[in-house]
Amino acid sequence: MTLDPTRLISIRRDLHQIPEGGFEEFKTQFYLKKTIASFAGTHLEMKEWRTGLFVLVKGFSPEKTYGYRADIDGLPIKEETGYEFSSRHEGFMHACGHDFHMTIALGVLAHFAAKQPKESILFIFQPAEEGPGGAQPMLESDIFKEWKPDEMLALHIAPEYPVGTVATRPGLLFANTSELFIDLKGRGGHAALPHLANDMVVACSHLVTQFQSIVARNVAPLDSAVVTAGKITGGTKQNIIAEHARLEGTIRTLSLESMATVKKRIEALTAGIETGFDCTASIDYGANYCQVFNDHKIADRFMSFAAKRADTTLIECEKAMTGEDFGYFLEAVPGLMFWLGVDSKSGLHTPGLHPDERAIPFAVEYLIDYLSTVSS
Numbered sequence: 360m361t362l363d364p365t366r367l368i369s370i371r372r373d374l375h376q377i378p379e380g381g382f383e384e385f386k387t388q389f390y391l392k393k394t395i396a397s398f399a400g401t402h403l404e405m406k407e408w409r410t411g412l413f414v415l416v417k418g419f420s421p422e423k424t425y426g427y428r429a430d431i432d433g434l435p436i437k438e439e440t441g442y443e444f445s446s447r448h449e450g451f452m453h454a455c456g457h458d459f460h461m462t463i464a465l466g467v468l469a470h471f472a473a474k475q476p477k478e479s480i481l482f483i484f485q486p487a488e489e490g491p492g493g494a495q496p497m498l499e500s501d502i503f504k505e506w507k508p509d510e511m512l513a514l515h516i517a518p519e520y521p522v523g524t525v526a527t528r529p530g531l532l533f534a535n536t537s538e539l540f541i542d543l544k545g546r547g548g549h550a551a552l553p554h555l556a557n558d559m560v561v562a563c564s565h566l567v568t569q570f571q572s573i574v575a576r577n578v579a580p581l582d583s584a585v586v587t588a589g590k591i592t593g594g595t596k597q598n599i600i601a602e603h604a605r606l607e608g609t610i611r612t613l614s615l616e617s618m619a620t621v622k623k624r625i626e627a628l629t630a631g632i633e634t635g636f637d638c639t640a641s642i643d644y645g646a647n648y649c650q651v652f653n654d655h656k657i658a659d660r661f662m663s664f665a666a667k668r669a670d671t672t673l674i675e676c677e678k679a680m681t682g683e684d685f686g687y688f689l690e691a692v693p694g695l696m697f698w699l700g701v702d703s704k705s706g707l708h709t710p711g712l713h714p715d716e717r718a719i720p721f722a723v724e725y726l727i728d729y730l731s732t733v734s735s
């Protein structure tokens with residue numbers, strides 16, 4: 360069975376309504392399993408891995424296995440698209456395009472289920488890309504070891520490019536990332552008696568302000584890094600001095616050396632806050648993702664292929680400070696990630712993200728053509 364554009368869009372809309380957090384993708388996994396089971400083909404084998412899936416399409420004369428990965432988790436964002444098919448999961452949204460990623464993978468899989476390829480293709484539906492990270496444990500699984508591909512491919516939607524655009528580059532594409540969680544504990548008290556307390560809202564505000572000097576003053580000007588405090592919480596009521604505050608953020612760097620420098624500065628500034636505000640602090644770096652590094656030969660082949668297609672605009676893009684745990688797959692197996700244009704005025708991780716659905720059939724057709732060409 361191949362999936363026509365109407366069916367693909369209806370799948371995307373179904374998936375869009377059921378976004379789930381990392382390692383909680385139960386409905387998503389059920390939907391994927393049911394859809395894949397409807398593709399006939401004795402050369403298909405499916406294995407569950409936690410809330411994700413591995414699906415092996417066995418080639419008719421395989422010498423190689425190509426891996427294709429789609430991430431499947433949603434984000435804790437309240438949707439504001441106004442779609443009729445908006446998220447039914449209050450406070451969750453597919454605001455990073457993983458509904459597109461899954462649908463495109465299903466479209467390509469449906470094709471190769473109907474038309475057995477020469478080489479084998481391993482489809483990986485990976486949970487928890489937004490955190491805590493599903494790629495690393497999937498790589499360590501016995502299933503991945505048994506079906507290990509020779510090269511890997513994945514895409515990410517790009518709101519800033521029009522439909523029909525494919526953008527990538529050889530070498531470094533995405534940054535190294537680390538989550539950042541800092542808890543500050545002081546002494547609470549009456550709002551009118553600040554001299555008897557250690558106010559953690561004030562301490563946390565100083566910390567956020569001091570972090571702004573890290574990229575400006577500790578990272579070399581021609582290098583790049585990001586320190587973002589995406590969330591701060593603290594206190595219980597407007598007239599109570601907060602005894603606890605928490606900062607949640609992310610660090611992005613282009614090298615592991617810069618990551619170590621940034622973390623060292625975060626630790627030094629946090630220690631300074633402990634002394635200055637007579638409080639205690641604990642730092643937790645949460646999930647760390649390694650960079651996404653595209654293999655040079657594979658990138659050359661992929662980009663030459665894209666350049667030859669009449670309906671495709673190829674862009675050799677800049678590196679980005681986004682993170683992706685697909686980087687772990689590329690550490691283990693050579694491969695490539697690329698951006699797919701979806702033309703949305705609202706960006707990734709925003710409540711108004713509205714990618715153009717015409718990018719789905721375009722990507723399915725593009726990937727079928729690419730995989731058929733490289734594997735023939």
Ligand SMILES: CC(=O)N[C@@H](CCC[C@H](N)C(=O)O)C(=O)O
Pocket residue numbers: 455488489490515536537538608609610646648680681682683684707
């Ligand atoms: C493509 C994309 O938006 N990826 C996420 C990956 C999250 C990594 C991790 N949870 C962190 O925040 O460090 C991104 O935010 O770039």
